[in-house]
Amino acid sequence: MKLKKIILIYIMLSLYAATAAKEVSLDLKNTIDRAYGHDYELKNSQIDVENSSKEVKKAYKELMPKLNYNGNYTNYEKEDKIDSKNVSEYTENEFVIEQPLFQGGALLAKLDSAKQTRDKKNYTYIDSKINTKLSAIDKYLRVLVSNEELRVYQVSLESLQKQYEKINRKYELDMVSKTEVLPLNTRVLNLKTQVVEAKNNIAVSETDLKNFIGISHNDTVALKGLESKMYDISNINIENDVKYVRNNNRN
Numbered sequence: 028m029k030l031k032k033i034i035l036i037y038i039m040l041s042l043y044a045a046t047a048a049k050e051v052s053l054d055l056k057n058t059i060d061r062a063y064g065h066d067y068e069l070k071n072s073q074i075d076v077e078n079s080s081k082e083v084k085k086a087y088k089e090l091m092p093k094l095n096y097n098g099n100y101t102n103y104e105k106e107d108k109i110d111s112k113n114v115s116e117y118t119e120n121e122f123v124i125e126q127p128l129f130q131g132g133a134l135l136a137k138l139d140s141a142k143q144t145r146d147k148k149n150y151t152y153i154d155s156k157i158n159t160k161l162s163a164i165d166k167y168l169r170v171l172v173s174n175e176e177l178r179v180y181q182v183s184l185e186s187l188q189k190q191y192e193k194i195n196r197k198y199e200l201d202m203v204s205k206t207e208v209l210p211l212n213t214r215v216l217n218l219k220t221q222v223v224e225a226k227n228n229i230a231v232s233e234t235d236l237k238n239f240i241g242i243s244h245n246d247t248v249a250l251k252g253l254e255s256k257m258y259d260i261s262n263i264n265i266e267n268d269v270k271y272v273r274n275n276n277r278n
Contacts, residue, residue, distance in 0.1 A: 051242055054251040055167055058240060062163035065241035069159050072152040079145035086138035166239055169232040170250055177225035184218040191215050 053061075063069060191211045197203045233248055242248065 050247045050249055052249045052251070053167070055164065055253065058167050058236075058250075059160050059163045061240035061242075062159050063156070065239070066155075066159045069152070069155050072148070072155045075148040076145070076152045079141070079148045082141045083138070083145050086134070086141045090134050090138060162239065166232065166236040167250065170229065170236055170248070171252065173225060173229040173232050174250075177222065177229060180218060180222045180225050184215065184222060187211065187215050187218060 191208075194203060194208055194211055198205060198208045234244065236242075237244060237246070237248065
């Protein structure tokens with residue numbers, strides 16, 4: 028009985044470990060690679076290319092001369108003059124080259140058709156691969172942008188809350204009127220709403236990315252930022268972004 032309990036606990040722990048959430052680290056390259064591996068349409072397109080290439084090879088073989096071998100072996104007996112038997116053996120070998128002369132036109136047409144089919148399948152595969160890559164990049168960037176947007180809102184909110192606390196304290200001491208407090212309070216509330224919206228955008232964009240590249244919903248993703256060598260970020264100023272958010276929230 029005790030052994031059964033131990034086995035049951037072991038099985039439950041194994042199932043929990045298999046379904047437990049884990050963090051998946053991603054960069055842009057392995058995100059694209061994961062997308063390639065998870066895209067069933069792309070896989071089917073690749074199989075179509077392979078099959079059409081085989082048909083082209085098959086059509087070429089039908090046009091090529093065929094070398095056939097015929098072998099003949101004969102074993103027979105004969106009697107000589109003194110009534111004794113002798114055994115004779117005879118072997119005949121023949122190599123024949125066959126060329127499809129009268130079907131040449133049809134075979135050439137078959138080869139041309141196979142090539143056209145292969146080229147179309149290859150074009151479809153390349154087009155599908157490009158679309159998969161672009162979609163992976165787009166979904167990856169959406170997650171990065173959503174996270175950066177949240178960070179900007181949070182920095183702005185933190186700064187604005189400090190201002191609000193100071194002016195609200197003055198209001199409590201009757202040093203300022205309520206009309207000076209209300210605008211800041213409204214801006215704080217607006218920013219809090221935008222923080223919630225940004226978090227929702229992150230959740231949606233991450234779920235979209237997970238579905239696209241085949242990651243479990245239970246797992247969390249940690250995305251690496253893009254290398255500065257690939258993109259010019261010298262003109263990006265976070266402080267200006269924060270000021271922009273603040274100014275927009277005054278309206």
